Amino acid sequence: MSSFTDHRFGRRAGQDGFRRALRAEWAAFRAARSQVLAVAASVLVTVSLGLLIAGGVRSTCVTGKGEGACPAPLVGPDGTAVRDKYYFVHRPLKGNGDITARVTDMTGQIRRPDVVPGVRNVEQGVVPWAKAGLLIRQSLRRGTPYAAVMLTGAHGVRMQHDYVHDVPGGPHNGPQWLRLARAGDVVTGYESDDGRAWAEIGRVRLAGLPESVEVGLFATSPGVLWGTAKAFSQVTATFDQIALRGAHGPWRHDDVGVGMKSDGTTPHHPGGAVESGGTLVVTGNGDIGPVTVEGGMRADLLLVGGAVGLIPLLVAAAASVTAKPRRAPSGPAAGPTASLASGPTANQASGPTANQASGPASGPAGRSSPAGRCSPAGGSTTAGGSGTARVLLAKAVVVGVASFVAGLVASGVVVPAGLALLRAHRNPVQPITLGTELRVVVGYAALSAAAAVLALGLAALVRRVAAATALATALATVLAVALVVVPHLLAIGGLMPWLSAITPAAGFAITQSIPAFAHVDVDPSPITGYYPLAPWAGLAVTCGYAAVALGAAIAVSRSARRAG
Incomplete structure (x- = not known):
């Protein structure tokens, strides 16, 4: 067989392996009730807090005709x-x-x-x-x-x-x-x-x-x-x-x-x-x-609760690192429920026939091969560590997509429904174009996905030093919340707004519904429409943190595998 054929065969095998890992991770995510409930809780929290804000606002103005509803913004x-x-x-x-x-x-x-x-x-x-x-x-x-x-x-x-x-x-x-x-x-x-x-x-x-x-x-x-x-x-x-x-x-x-x-x-x-x-x-x-504050209610104010809504997603993402996915191994005779993370016990239970039928990559009958070894991140690895990368990437895709969909549903409901509720109560509302509204809705979904991948990467890194699974999940969640949620909540309170430029919380700028104007002074808080970075620049910061955390987790796992 030529080297070109070997390369092409190896690439196809790698693609097939990633698809199998992806299917296994998706099945594991759906099977984990706590993770599914966390995603649902994120949507519920974000929508509930946003509609609570919209339903509780009552604006009145004193004019020459007395006190009454405020006029529409000029x-x-x-x-x-x-x-x-x-x-x-x-x-x-x-x-x-x-x-x-x-x-x-x-x-x-x-x-x-x-x-x-x-x-x-x-x-x-x-x-x-x-x-x-x-x-x-x-x-x-x-x-x-x-x-x-x-x-x-x-x-x-x-x-x-x-x-x-x-x-x-x-x-x-x-x-x-x-x-x-x-x-x-x-x-x-x-x-x-x-x-x-x-x-x-x-x-x-x-x-x-x-x-x-x-x-x-x-x-x-x-x-x-x-x-x-x-x-x-x-x-x-x-x-x-x-x-x-x-x-x-x-x-x-x-x-x-x-x-x-x-x-x-x-x-x-x-x-x-x-x-x-x-x-x-x-x-x-x-x-x-x-005008920013005086111009009426803004669409981004309806996503103030989105910071709290991210917490369940971060918990689910951190917990997914230690989840044990199921996939069909490469051998044609292996059962469909062989586990990537089940270790030698699962291989022993499968019997000699399954190991012998698994192809040239299998070890002697009745013994687990290196391909079935457990990775520290909760997935199987190959001797070169490519399995670790494959499993972590599959987890990241599943967690990212699930979080994106949750964020899209939450923002896609709360923004238009909240604006309609504000107008129904005769509150002045800042003008917003369709393009800006779509950017706010889809941008919050992208922020949710990036934050979840960041939490997953942190959990994979923490798992290397924390023996207890629950402890690793808890530590990773606390780190993710401290990096993404806490700086934004501090900024809402007018405290240390500069943190929103250098931490993953910068991504909340993507929800900005009116531009920042250098010739208008506002209090440095998202409540007044202030974000230190432009919308897409802020989201890029969060994505950068997520990419670094995931890349570091893959590199550390590969290094540990080679050392072992």
Whole structure:
């Protein structure tokens, strides 16, 4: 027989061996009632906690008509939930033109937690994303396209457009000159330290910009963070050296987006402007940008219970390492119930005929061959250790697929059902595209699979040093929970969110249902939509840990086999 034929025969035999191992592991998994119950418990826990959250939320808002249901989120041009509240001093601009002004000063007020109950604690200061600058927008209707160049409280000069786009300019060093120019649908932002040498910050196209637009000066200030909530803040900016080209008429003043108190007539936190000679002092609060917490309930909040739901899967995965699968051995006369992990006793029970019929790989009659020897991970190995790898890989496939299906069922039920329940109770819900919803659902399933494979790999490694099967399962489960679940629960509580970037808990980022925006400050917690990594990058971290753990378990088992 040629070497090529030997290689092809060996490869086919290896494939057949893996298929047999896979069938045996699947049969063992189904036969283990505790593992099946653990998978079912995972689905039940995840769905129950998610629906409990959705059913328990009742949102109310105080408007000019009194207290009632909150309005639907305001959406921007791309469908993202946005906030559009600011004070605007403006003129109509017909056709092309530009506006130039110098921002000479920014001051503000920030609400702090009350020291004395009932006495408002307000101090002087400006929040990092307070904004004051120049604005061109299609109309005063909230949510319409715009472009703006601005000075911020702590992030220098920026150019922003359509709520979600942000381009950094230079740092802020004293009074800052700004310019915003329109040429057709294109708006260009500039900055200057002296009003003579200008640097372009960015250039954007606002599709469908009408011939007549509004151009002017604005000020706004998002709330100061109090944990996951925000409190009142406002900014006051002083503008001078104001020059307009193409815009005519008197200044118009609008407090865009201001809400009314319960009496329906008194503005809540109004802005204002004072004009003196060529100077305008503008005060405003609110924000022009995307919203996370204030935009309504998010789909990923329905999977908060998914961290707890992973625990039964981790237990089942760790326990599967010591399960004893059944498969038909390679010999044609062997019975279908010969066990991979049954050791010499099973071979002795099969009798000489079975061993003799097993082919050239069998040992002398009545003795077990090396192919029937038990591996430390609970499966059989060959002399070279390929059986160990085969069995562990088969276990990983079975555990991974079962966990993926469990995660898919859980997220596929709780996300759409939870969103429907939230809407039925008249809660505002963040807009979500079909693609994002599918990524959240399938992503949680992939996270479940990766976490389960990680637990299996850890269990196989721990089994090398723990003689007792129950102890090995318990230790592996504790390790997996400590690596995957605990960091995420800590992050939910706002503690050590950086752990969600370097541990397997990073994979929860795949459930993020709205993108992270660098120009919006939020409390670093998944409750506010914060994840330190992008969705797919986070899942890649978890998969990497799972691959390393499984690979290390295979390598250690092979090494121990060769040493033995």
